[in-house]
Amino acid sequence: MPETPSTFSGCEEGGRQWYELFSRGARDWLRHNEKIRKAVLEKLPDVIAESDLMGGSDNRSVKVPVKFLEHFRFCLSTPDEQEGTGQGDAQPGDQLAGPGQDREGKGRGEGGNDQGGIEFVLELKIDDIIDWLWEELMLPNLEVKTGATREDDYKREGWNRRGARSRLDRRRSIKEAIKRRAVDPDGPAFCNEDLRYRQLVMRQQPATQAVVFLAMDVSSSMRDRDRKLAKTFFFWAIQGLRRQYSHIEPVFIAHTVKAWEFEEEEFFKVRGSGGTVASTAFGAINTIIDERYDPARFNIYMFYASDGENFRDDHDPAEQALDRISIVASYIGYVETPASEERALDTETAAIFDSAAEHGAPVGSYALTSNESVWTAIRGFFQQHAGEKVA
């Protein structure tokens, strides 16, 4: 017999209980998401390389399919044959499911491990990623390149009593009328003397536009892995520049023994055959600069990705074309995806960029051998670039 009777208590109206105030499940779920976000950021190079992100506005986000984090426990390996107990109309020897069939209810009661496989989609804002990255890599903010590169433009500056109707500043005009009536309460409500027009003045603006040439060797020697690394590097280089320039235009150029300009979507899928003549790409860049991008108005960046092999006969033409670019370019980056780590940056193409550097061009060369090396290269690029500005 119970010594005291049981108690029955319900939720009376108005008597809110503590457990209605918060959800522990939701709290721990948010913590899980926080952890997963961190885990995803740690393997961003892989993630980024798999989606088309370049171009477009800065507000774009990346959708990353992720698995729920698993809290690991000791568990037995999955055996080839597993026994279980079931219930229902089944005779010994019955075949309930054939090979490859996925029966509903399979694996029920197998413990918590089945949770590991479910995926959900995490949406990451590119802006957030960039901020995180800059903090994590401790990258400097670039100084906008000033000096020769300036653009002339009209700017609003001050007010005038005369001007075109379209530039009438109503708010300012009303203020003038109020001021006047404060001194002379009997005056007219509004008169021509009160009108104020915005003034435009021609001023020189520091150039905040940039064009980035992304050139890639797509000859048959470039492997998928090489493309992926190059793409990852290109993506982050652009994002870094975008932090600084209000307007940035990527130009995609692929080449084998010829060079073509591409749209972003096709660029990384292009697969050429045959050999490598780098001067074709450099030549194409020079042509495009001449036609579309006045070096006085645009900061010019160029990145070139290659596995380092180039026709020997092309050495001189490539060097000359590169020198032409380097006169107008703010920065030239060469990223090499070498066949072997030992030979990194000890190649024909690397030599072309080295000699350009000797001629005084702002050149940086990096080897991309693994996903981590992308970060090294990015860090190298931004630090070197910022360092030059200080010097």
Add this chain to the structure above:
Amino acid sequence: MARSLESYGRKMEALAIDQGLDYFPVHFEQVPASFMMEVAIYGLPVRMPHWSFGVRYIHQLIQHQMGHSRLFEVVYPGNPGRAYMAQSNSIPENTLVIAHVLGHADFSKNNELFRRSQEEVGYKIVEQAAGHAKRIAAAIDQHGQEKVEQVLDAALALEAHIDAFKGLRRDPYPEYRLPPSVAAPGEFKDRFRELPGEEQPVVKDAENVRADIPPHQERDLLWFIAHYAPALEDWERDIFLAVREESFYFYPVFACQTMNEGWASYWHARLLREADFIPQSEYLDAIKTHSDVVRPHASGNQVSLSLNPYHLGFSMWEKIIETEGLERAFQIRKEEDDFGFIRNYLTPELVEELKLFQYQQKKDGSISVLETDLDALKESILNRKYNFGAPRVSAAEVGVDGTLHLVHEHQSDGRGLDLGRCEKVLEYTHRVWRRPVTLSTVDAKNAPRTVSYPAE
């Protein structure tokens, strides 16, 4: 709480006592369905925070929204017991819940495994777990989320690795080896000693020989790490012991699930049948709920690859009471756990009646029904119940450099561990043990494998 439910509750209790149930008072509370769900996930109404609960929460939420699961009640043994029922349940449903809870309350007061566990852990697990949660929240404030989480990652990963039979409160291992048992002096011994050329055996000074740690393979990994980790801080030990205490509380809940749910289901059915104070229409609603709860996973001609413990337990208790009488049933609920219950009382007739069968599933997904062998069938039901269904892993040795060597008893478990997961658990463990951690098991080809963290 609606008047009628409260009055039904009181009448139901009087009826239960009249029928011979014996329990500590129960505190009943009606709560929102969302809270019910959380309680079911955490296992306790207030429990320590950990991200892994969040994952379970989302799974449950999805299932809940798809209408796959519905929770009627959650009950905690203790004195008083605590029961939560969903506000959204109808009055007939909650009347059934009250009867069901009284069945559980009787079980947890009288079953030996429950009684022993509550004597050790205490009769106020709900409050104790809330206390743990509070201490861990304080630790987070003091040491930061990351550090506390690392300890919880390890402790909760090893949550199943306790030794329920050695008990919650244990003395440390003896510091020195026990002196070798000296044969009792006697005539033979005296004469033996006098034999020419027989040297006095050199009795090592036993007091100076330090005992090995652990002196035997230790299954209670939570206890072992809490007390013998080379560089564990006090607050970290506190977390390990909190997790361990909750594991001891969960053990009987886990090891008696079929019996306990069956017993409660038997009693709610019986009490409802006897309750003449419930109007006919409400009785029918309640009994409909009953049949939903104890329904086998497969109905009609369907075949299910898993068993509903409510259904199995309920059917077994009905059979026992029918054939052996109520007194015997009370005795069985006192003395057995699921192992004894199923081994002793799952009869061939019942297996046939319930259409239980054993099946084999191959890696390619094909499933075939096996010949029924009663003993094998019982073991296959019990298979996932040993040790919370976790593999048998024990601490075997601590090396001179402090390396912790764990051993997996792969022969008892029939196969080796999942090596990938194993390495992750060692990684968690290493963060609290702070010296290398290794584990010996076998791989898929049954060849010995040692997993180490940090990897050698």
